[in-house]
Amino acid sequence: MRAAGIDLGGTKIELQVFGDDWEVVARKRVPTPQTYDALIAALAGLVTWTDTQAGYQVPLGIGAAGLINPATELALTANLCATGRPLHRDVERAAGREVVFINDCRALALSEAIFGAGKGHHTVMSLILGTGVGGGVAIGGDIHAGPTMTGGEFGHMSAPAHLVEQYGLPIVQCGCGRRGCSETYIAGPGMSRIAETIMGARVSPPDIIAQRATDPLAQRVWEIWCAFTADLLCNLTLAVDPDVIVIGGGLSKIDGVIEALTAATQNAQFGDFAIPAIVLAQGGDASGARGAAYAGFQHQQAQAFDLGTSEHAKGE
């Protein structure tokens, strides 16, 4: 077994074990416990189950919706009962071994860079548009991670003031504690918030999409959503200038989303400068576990390298 990945979500925990060619060789799914102690026990149980099946400690990563603050080791998460708790350390203590923790959006970005739509490109940026918005940047096959571990929280970058003013949209408090985050306009609930202003009702994204052809107001909501999302893509291009931008998440399944975002982002870009290729994620719902497993695999490789060089140094 090459590695194992756990996709830790608010309603379910999915373990996937990967063979030498990164094909799934075992899979286990359990509901996400709603108390902290039970959550730790469930995660440690899946880690131990994997090691027992393999007969050794399999490189393992956990991809979770949320952040671990490296300065305090405490978790910050909207949909797990783990905020303010040392989630990573407690899982390691309960399982009696090391595991890698990675944000779920970063896991998906890594998976797309290695196995999916970004394969073969040097700098791969992913933007995941779902009930929340996040992403990640992979450079040369490694997810870029800095000292604060907040890089990739694209949804919490400020929304463009000129578009907020142009369409008379409200500025609301985001779940992260800041006001006016991009996510409050471009996540699924954000699209409904735009509809509230333009259509006079909180219409769901699937209904907005279905009504585009017959209702000019629904079409307008869609165009405004594209403009906000494109502005974020343009800002990210100005910051990173990736070779390719991979779009994932529930809203990426909307018909024509890639063409619409490409046109809107080109429109937002300076003069006649090009924009990176914008493409659809390929991994689907399996990407989270695969990316987490790959992060676990990379961590083990790096440790083996460290060990090799330090022993080599000792020998000299």
Ligand SMILES: [Zn+2]
């Ligand atoms: Zn925010």
